[in-house]
Amino acid sequence: MDHSALDRAAWHARRYLDHVDTRSVAAPATRDALLARFDIPLGAEGLPAARVIDDLAAAAEGGQLGTGSARFFAWVIGGALPSTIAAEWLVSAWDQNAVIYATSPVSSVVEEVAGKWLLDLLRLPATASFAFTTGCQMAHFTGLAAARDHVLRAVGWDVGTQGLAGSPPIRVLASELRHVSLDRALRYLGIGSRQLEILPVDGDGLITPRVLEGALARGNGPTIVGLNAGDLNTAAFDPYPTLIPLAHAHGAWVHIDGAFGLFARTSERFAALTDGMELADSWATDCHKWLNVPQDCGFAAVRHPEAHRRAMTIHDSYFVSEQAARDPIDWTPEWSRRARAFGAYAALRELGRDGVARLIDRNSAQCEALVRGLAALPGAELVAAPRLNQGLVRFLDPRLGATAADHDARTDRVIETVNRGGEAMFGGVTWRGRRAMRVCVVNSQTDEAAVQRTIAAVARSLSADPEGHRH
Ligand SMILES: *Cc1c(COP(=O)(O)O)cnc(C)c1O
Numbered sequence: 509m510d511h512s513a514l515d516r517a518a519w520h521a522r523r524y525l526d527h528v529d530t531r532s533v534a535a536p537a538t539r540d541a542l543l544a545r546f547d548i549p550l551g552a553e554g555l556p557a558a559r560v561i562d563d564l565a566a567a568a569e570g571g572q573l574g575t576g577s578a579r580f581f582a583w584v585i586g587g588a589l590p591s592t593i594a595a596e597w598l599v600s601a602w603d604q605n606a607v608i609y610a611t612s613p614v615s616s617v618v619e620e621v622a623g624k625w626l627l628d629l630l631r632l633p634a635t636a637s638f639a640f641t642t643g644c645q646m647a648h649f650t651g652l653a654a655a656r657d658h659v660l661r662a663v664g665w666d667v668g669t670q671g672l673a674g675s676p677p678i679r680v681l682a683s684e685l686r687h688v689s690l691d692r693a694l695r696y697l698g699i700g701s702r703q704l705e706i707l708p709v710d711g712d713g714l715i716t717p718r719v720l721e722g723a724l725a726r727g728n729g730p731t732i733v734g735l736n737a738g739d740l741n742t743a744a745f746d747p748y749p750t751l752i753p754l755a756h757a758h759g760a761w762v763h764i765d766g767a768f769g770l771f772a773r774t775s776e777r778f779a780a781l782t783d784g785m786e787l788a789d790s791w792a793t794d795c796h797k798w799l800n801v802p803q804d805c806g807f808a809a810v811r812h813p814e815a816h817r818r819a820m821t822i823h824d825s826y827f828v829s830e831q832a833a834r835d836p837i838d839w840t841p842e843w844s845r846r847a848r849a850f851g852a853y854a855a856l857r858e859l860g861r862d863g864v865a866r867l868i869d870r871n872s873a874q875c876e877a878l879v880r881g882l883a884a885l886p887g888a889e890l891v892a893a894p895r896l897n898q899g900l901v902r903f904l905d906p907r908l909g910a911t912a913a914d915h916d917a918r919t920d921r922v923i924e925t926v927n928r929g930g931e932a933m934f935g936g937v938t939w940r941g942r943r944a945m946r947v948c949v950v951n952s953q954t955d956e957a958a959v960q961r962t963i964a965a966v967a968r969s970l971s972a973d974p975e976g977h978r979h
Pocket residue numbers: 584642643644645646687689738739740765766767768794806
């Protein structure tokens with residue numbers, strides 16, 4: 509095979525990564541500009557592979573969001589470690605189909621080991637089954653598919669053969685602060701929004717035992733409870749030691765959304781937030797967020813391997829089964845699939861057990877410094893004190909008699925100005941009725957200098973805002 513395209517890709521990748529610190533964090537290219545470069549007539553004849561890659565890199569210029577930048581703090585996306593990017597290249601070069609052991613022995617084995625390491629690192633039951641999914645969304649789907657099978661089986665209904673039509677209805681109780689990927693996973697599973705009962709949270713963003721107890725007592729039948737391990741705005745962790753036994757006493761299955769928060773378990777400083785979480789029935793998290801594996805790599809773990817396997821497994825005559833070997837198709841929703849455990853395996857080896865904990869601690873300390881530093885700027889206000897790696901600040905309109913709407917508008921303007929400046933990037937969110945800038949730190953590249961440079965960039969945007977000058 510001609511290697512020149514691979515060599516060109518390595519060259520372009522190196523150049524991109526070398527300049528990620530000086531590039532705009534936001535994507536400066538407009539949609540029109542990108543379309544003009546990409547939407548060209550598709551030629552009847554092909555091109556040399558290296559030319560395709562050179563053209564691709566040139567046309568993509570400025571259209572990438574700097575998610576790998578040390579100063580990217582929007583949403584919760586996560587960076588990438590050198591070994592994880594390189595491992596992903598190898599996965600593409602090998603083009604393995606990780607559907608069964610027979611189609612890729614090495615993918616099956618690496619998945620088995622990476623999964624075992626993650627269960628151990630996250631202190632989940634060693635006997636739990638697991639799956640590497642595209643992300644936390646599909647990890648929810650996987651965990652909740654097992655939950656659906658399990659809670660219906662307990663009332664004598666086999667969803668695998670009988671389907672959902674005519675089945676006893678499933679109740680789902682979940683926090684008002686849940687990530688709505690949970691709702692979407694439920695929808696895929698035939699559980700509609702009317703079957704979802706939203707539990708109100710207290711002042712700290714948590715479900716209290718009284719609220720859960722009341723909700724459980726209001727109904728009966730097959731029940732699933734969804735709890736948060738780190739919500740998007742304030743990294744709220746529900747009180748598992750009381751909530752999980754309560755749910756179990758009512759026969760409910762407990763599913764945890766820990767897309768990034770599950771990794772708090774690896775840190776001595778933050779582990780207490782997650783105490784009791786190991787009592788749950790299924791857990792969903794991401795390797796592509798805080799473990800700094802490239803998109804897309806999620807992870808689901810299930811306490812009840814039989815339910816998990818029943819929900820996913822299938823057999824066809826062309827399968828070749830190897831005794832004792834892991835067939836990924838028994839645990840994952842896809843058929844043909846990318847060997848996505850290699851990135852997680854590489855990240856765990858590059859960081860080591862202590863390195864993961866240090867990353868969690870470091871990013872959390874950086875979040876604290878960033879949120880406190882931003883809140884100390886003139887006209888800024890702390891909205892939610894940093895917890896773990898998340899925090900909220902807002903920017904007040906300094907005019908006399910400024911209204912809540914003026915403060916909201918100024919906050920949005922400041923976010924927009926900072927993002928347009930290209931030095932750093934933040935998201936905006938409405939939290940308890942007010943607009944706020946959300947700060948999320950989940951990148952191994954972020955360092956103290958990035959934090960200081962970001963605070964300075966926001967300070968400049970504040971003084972550039974015309975309303976900011978009037979007093
Ligand atoms: C990102 C996120 C999700 C969705 O995960 P994907 O990996 O994007 O599918 C779910 N829950 C929380 C708390 C998240 O941060």
